[in-house]
Amino acid sequence: MHVLILGGTTEARRLAELLHGTPGLRLTSSLAGRVAGPRLPPGETRVGGFGGTQGLAAWLREHGVDAVVDGTHPFAGEISFNAARAAAATHVPLLALRRPGWVPVAGDRWHEVGSLEEAARSLPALGRRVFLTTGRLGLAAFAGLTDPWFLVRSVDAPEPPHPPRMEVLLDRGPFTLDRERELLDHHRIDVLVTKDSGGAATAPKLTAAREAGLPVVVVRRPPVPAGVPVLPDPGEAARWVRAHLGRGSFPVID
Template sequence: MKTLILGGTREARDIAEIASGERGFEIVSSLAGRVREPVLPVGEVRIGGFGGAEGLREWLTDNGIDAVIDATHPFAGGISANAAAAAAQAGLPVLHVRRPGWREQPGDHWIRVPDLTAAAKTVAGLGDRIFLTIGRQGVAAFAESEAWFLVRAIDPPEAALPARHELLLARGPFTVAEEAELLTGRCIDALVTKDSGGALTEAKLTAARALGLPVVMIDRPPLPEGAVVAESVAAAGEWLRSLI
């Protein structure tokens, strides 16, 4: 069973490790190449795009792929759509792995918005010092804002940045204590983040809750219609085994 894992997430690496250790599976992991020094999974890895849904379909056919697992970031909507379309055209099964989103807890003050544009409009009334934890892509949506932004990302953004900002290059996970110290030390008024889910980056939400700070939570893009979804690595492993 030769399987392409569209990755870049912890779940993708875990699936690759589990499947590579079992007989009957050949795993190829693909990374988009947007992070300069990605954490690589075990096994064969390719880096770079495919050229849209048609390019991916051709690659799947040319490389004898039997199944596709889309374990990309929950906000990689374009890649997920291409994976679904390409797999359908090639007649291959495809699974979308999505960790559950975060849930609002007592004491949270979340403002849910549908996209980055809405988030940029929302922060205008939340204070003058905003913490952006949306990665380097999408920062340009806040470029025209008059607020001061603490922008945290793994790699420097390539698009326009807000006129008033501090760029903090760092890779998580971070502890609650570290996040609380950052929020208080920079006198942050509000936090902007994407509903990525998972425990690795949840500490910032716990710290914001303890400090009584509002959180602008950007909703995930929808998955392709009719998508088969697994919420855990274990469920993805069972799906793969069921194909054999």
């Protein structure tokens, strides 16, 4: 049985680790190639896009894929919808592996928005020194803001367009609470902007912002394509795959 993992996240890499070496299972992890020097999972890997829905469907047929696990980032919406359409066209079972989103707690000052553009529009009323943790590919939404100063954290260096008043911090999680407290204090941050990526690796910034009483602009994640079953944990996804071995069909998830 051949399983394709659309990866690039900690959860997808963990799923590959759990499944690697399973008798009767061929495993291929696909990475988008947007990060230089990615952490490669065990097993076969491929890097780069498929060429949209039709390209992915052709790849599934050519390589005899029996199931696809979409373990991409919660905000990698295009590949998720391509995967849903390609899986439907090829009659290949598809599972979405999605870490749970963050949930506000007492003391949080969250401002939830639907897009990066809406986040940019909200900033002038919230602060002038911004800790921007939405990734290097979305900076164009903030490029027109000439008054605020931005601390931009990303794995790789961003390219234009981006805000004119900006300092870049190249770093990769997980991040500690003490480090996040230090960053907010040292750079005199008065507002945090983040996507609802979920997970523990980057969650300490939310705690640090809550402790400092700072407003947090949270971009809501896009929905999983309709009809695609979702599991939140790599262990559950691994059990879904293993349940198929020897059965000839994948279990249905309500």
